Amino acid sequence: MTRTxxxxxxRTDVECSHTVTIxxxxxxxxxxxxxxxxxxxxxxxxxxxxSYIGDLKGVTVHNVGEATAALHDASRGDKLGIRGPxxxxxxxxxxxxxxxxxxxxxxxxxxxxxxxMGNGIRSTIVIGAKTASELIFVDRAISLGADVRISxxxxxxxxxGFASDLALQVLQEGSFDRVLTCGPERMMKTVVxxxxxxxxxxxxxxxxxxxxxxxxxDSCSFGGLHVCVDGPVFDGKDIIEIEDFGVFRxxxxxxxEVIP
Amino acid sequence: MADLSVEIAGLRLxxxxxxxxxxxxxxxxxxxxxxxxxxxxxxxxxxxxxxxxGYPNPTxxxxxxxxxxxxxxxxxxxxxxxxxxxxxxQAEVPVIGSVFGKSExxxxxxxxxxxxxxxxxxxxxxxxxxxxxxxxxxxxxxxxVGSVVSAVKKSVHVPVFAKITPNVTDIVDAALAVANxxxxxxVAINTVKAMAICPETGRxxxxxxxxxxxxxxxxxxxxxxxxxxxESVDIPIVGVGGILTGKDALEYLMAGAKAVQVGSAAYxxxxxxxxxxxxxxxxxxxxxxxxxxxxxxxxxxxxx
Ligand SMILES: Cc1cc2nc3c(=O)[nH]c(=O)nc-3n(C[C@H](O)[C@H](O)[C@H](O)COP(=O)(O)OP(=O)(O)OC[C@H]3O[C@@H](n4cnc5c(N)ncnc54)[C@H](O)[C@@H]3O)c2cc1C
Ligand SMILES: Cc1cc2nc3c(=O)[nH]c(=O)nc-3n(C[C@H](O)[C@H](O)[C@H](O)COP(=O)(O)O)c2cc1C
Numbered sequence: 001m002t003r004t005x006x007x008x009x010x011r012t013d014v015e016c017s018h019t020v021t022i023x024x025x026x027x028x029x030x031x032x033x034x035x036x037x038x039x040x041x042x043x044x045x046x047x048x049x050x051s052y053i054g055d056l057k058g059v060t061v062h063n064v065g066e067a068t069a070a071l072h073d074a075s076r077g078d079k080l081g082i083r084g085p086x087x088x089x090x091x092x093x094x095x096x097x098x099x100x101x102x103x104x105x106x107x108x109x110x111x112x113x114x115x116x117m118g119n120g121i122r123s124t125i126v127i128g129a130k131t132a133s134e135l136i137f138v139d140r141a142i143s144l145g146a147d148v149r150i151s152x153x154x155x156x157x158x159x160x161g162f163a164s165d166l167a168l169q170v171l172q173e174g175s176f177d178r179v180l181t182c183g184p185e186r187m188m189k190t191v192v193x194x195x196x197x198x199x200x201x202x203x204x205x206x207x208x209x210x211x212x213x214x215x216x217x218d219s220c221s222f223g224g225l226h227v228c229v230d231g232p233v234f235d236g237k238d239i240i241e242i243e244d245f246g247v248f249r250x251x252x253x254x255x256x257e258v259i260p
Numbered sequence: 261m262a263d264l265s266v267e268i269a270g271l272r273l274x275x276x277x278x279x280x281x282x283x284x285x286x287x288x289x290x291x292x293x294x295x296x297x298x299x300x301x302x303x304x305x306x307x308x309x310x311x312x313x314g315y316p317n318p319t320x321x322x323x324x325x326x327x328x329x330x331x332x333x334x335x336x337x338x339x340x341x342x343x344x345x346x347x348x349x350q351a352e353v354p355v356i357g358s359v360f361g362k363s364e365x366x367x368x369x370x371x372x373x374x375x376x377x378x379x380x381x382x383x384x385x386x387x388x389x390x391x392x393x394x395x396x397x398x399x400x401x402x403x404x405v406g407s408v409v410s411a412v413k414k415s416v417h418v419p420v421f422a423k424i425t426p427n428v429t430d431i432v433d434a435a436l437a438v439a440n441x442x443x444x445x446x447v448a449i450n451t452v453k454a455m456a457i458c459p460e461t462g463r464x465x466x467x468x469x470x471x472x473x474x475x476x477x478x479x480x481x482x483x484x485x486x487x488x489x490x491e492s493v494d495i496p497i498v499g500v501g502g503i504l505t506g507k508d509a510l511e512y513l514m515a516g517a518k519a520v521q522v523g524s525a526a527y528x529x530x531x532x533x534x535x536x537x538x539x540x541x542x543x544x545x546x547x548x549x550x551x552x553x554x555x556x557x558x559x560x561x562x563x564x
Binding site for chain 1 (some may be wrong): 286312314316317322337340459
C-alpha cells in the first residue's frame with residue numbers, strides 16, 4: 001500500500017525550537033528506516049522518515065524551508081497526503097548495537113532503537129546536536145532503557161564535540177556487533193570509516209533531493225544507486241567507495257553540487 | 261537459443277530492449293547501471309539548452325494501473341550533461357541522446373554537442389505532454405515536426421529518431437512528416453495526457469495539474485499506435501508504453517516495432533527488469549519456434 005492516502009493530523013509535539021513531530025493515523029506497515037513522501041496540498045511534497053511506525057505514525061520535521069515550515073505550522077485536523085512506506089530498512093540484529101544520531105537523524109533511528117530494545121538487544125545511543133536546547137528524543141531513548149550518551153558541539157551538555165567524535169570514543173570503550181547512524185553526511189562518513197576499519201558492520205541513512213520515491217526519476221541518483229529504493233539505509237561497505245558519499249549531491253535540476 | 265540482436269537504422273543492438281527517456285537517465289552512472297542490468301541500449305533523460313528545475317512536487321502520482329508524472333523536463337542543461345555522457349560512455353551498449361527544445365536551431369545545437377560527446381543516436385522529444393512551449397506543442401504540428409527533423413538531420417551524422425505524441429487525433433500525420441524529412445525512425449508513444457484529482461482535498465494530485473500517464477494502463481494505446489504506424493511508414497519504429505514483461509514487448513514487436521523501450525516497469529519490477537524482459541522474449545521465441553526477434557516483427561499484420 002504505497003499509493004497516496006489522505007490523513008489528518010492527530011497531534012503535534014514540539015521536540016525543540018525548530019523541530020516538531022506530527023502524528024497521524026495510518027495503517028501501512030512501515031519498518032524502521034523507511035520513509036514517506038508527505039504531501040502538503042497546494043504547496044509541496046517532501047520525503048520524511050517515519051519517527052513512529054505503529055498505526056499512530058509520526059514524522060519529525062526540522063524547519064529548514066518552505067515545506068518544512070508549513071509542516072511546523074500544521075495543527076490538529078489538517079489534511080496531509082502520505083505515499084509510502086518506501087525504501088530499505090535498518091538491519092537490527094546481534095547482541096549489541098550502537099546508534100549514532102546527529103541532529104534530526106534521531107527521527108529515523110528511534111523506531112530502530114525501539115525494535116532493538118524490544119528484541120532484548122543491548123543498545124547504546126549517541127544523540128548529538130549543536131547545543132543542548134536542540135537535542136531531540138533524549139527522554140524517549142531513556143524511557144526505552146537505552147544507554148544514552150549526549151554530545152553538543154558547544155559543550156552546553158555533556159560531551160563537547162560532534163556526535164561522531166563521541167561515537168568513536170564509545171566504540172573504543174565497549175564492544176558492538178553493529179552500528180546504525182543517521183545525521184549529517186560527513187559525520188556519518190567518519191563513523192563508517194571507523195567502523196569498517198574495526199570490521200564492525202555499519203548502516204547509514206542518506207538524504208538526497210527526491211521526486212518519485214519509487215526508483216524511476218533518477219533525482220536521488222548516488223553513484224548509480226538510488227537513495228529512494230536502494231536506500232535510504234545503505235550498508236557502509238557498499239557506499240564507502242562512491243565518490244559522492246559525504247561530498248556531492250544533486251540539485252533539483254540534476255546538476256552535481258557540493259554538500260554544504 | 262533465438263537470436264536476440266537487432267539492427268535499427270544502422271545501430272546494432274545486442275537485444276531489442278532499450279531504456280526509455282526520463283527514467284533513470286539523468287545521470288551517467290544510472291545509465292551505466294541500466295546497461296549492466298541488461299538493456300540493449302539506453303536513452304538519456306531529455307536534455308535542453310539551459311538548466312531547468314522542472315515543476316514543484318508532487319510530480320508523480322501512482323494510480324491503479326499506471327503512473328502520472330509532470331516532472332517538467334528537469335535537467336542540468338547540455339553543458340553540464342556532457343559530463344554525464346562521459347560517464348555513460350562506459351556503458352557497453354549504445355547511448356542515445358534525447359533532446360528537447362524551443363526551436364529547430366536550439367535542438368540542432370544540443371544534438372551537435374551530444375554527438376561530439378559520443379552518443380550513438382539522437383532521439384528528439386517532440387511529445388512531452390506537460391511542458392509548455394516545448395515538446396508536444398511542437399510535436400502536434402506535422403509541419404514543425406518535419407522542419408525540426410530536417411534541421412537536426414543536417415546537423416549530425418548519427419541516426420535521428422523522433423519520439424511522437426499519442427495526444428493527437430491521428431498519430432500517422434506526424435510519423436509521415438518524420439519519414440518525409442528523412443528521419444531514421446519513430447519512437448512511440450510518449451505518455452498519454454492525463455489527470456488525477458484527490459477527492460478529499462478537491463485538488464489535482466500533481467502541482468502542474470495535468471501530467472502524462474505511463475505504465476500498464478497505456479499499453480493497448482501504444483500497441484494500437486505502433487500497429488497504425490507500421491501500416492503507414494517504412495522507417496523503423498521503436499515501441500514504448502506499459503511494457504512490463506517479455507510478452508508485453510512481443511505485442512509491440514508483432515504490431516511492427518523493431519525494438520522497444522521500457523520505463524515505468526523499473527518501478528514495478530525494479531532495475532533488473534531490463535534483463536528479465538530480454539530473457540522472457542528469448543524464452544518465448546524458443547518456445548514458439550522463432551529463430552530471431554526479426555521473425556516476429558509485424559506478424560500481427562499478416563493476412564490469414
Ligand atoms: C529519505 C529522506 C528522509 C528524510 N527524513 C527527514 C526527517 O525525518 N526529518 C526532516 O526534518 N527532514 C527529513 N528529510 C529532509 C527533508 O526532506 C528536507 O529537509 C525537506 O524536503 C526540505 O524542504 P523545504 O521546502 O522545507 O526546504 P527547501 O528550502 O526546499 O530546502 C532545504 C533543504 O532541503 C533539501 N530538499 C528540498 N526539497 C527536497 C526534496 N524533495 N527531497 C529531499 N531534500 C529536499 C534541499 O536540498 C535543501 O538542502 C529527509 C530526506 C530524505 C531524502
Ligand atoms: C517520470 C517520467 C519521466 C519521463 N521523462 C521523459 C523525458 O524526459 N523525455 C521523454 O521523451 N519521455 C519521458 N517520459 C516518457 C517515457 O519515456 C515513456 O515514453 C512513457 O513513460 C511510456 O513508457 P512506460 O509505460 O514504459 O513508462 C517520462 C516518463 C516518466 C514516467
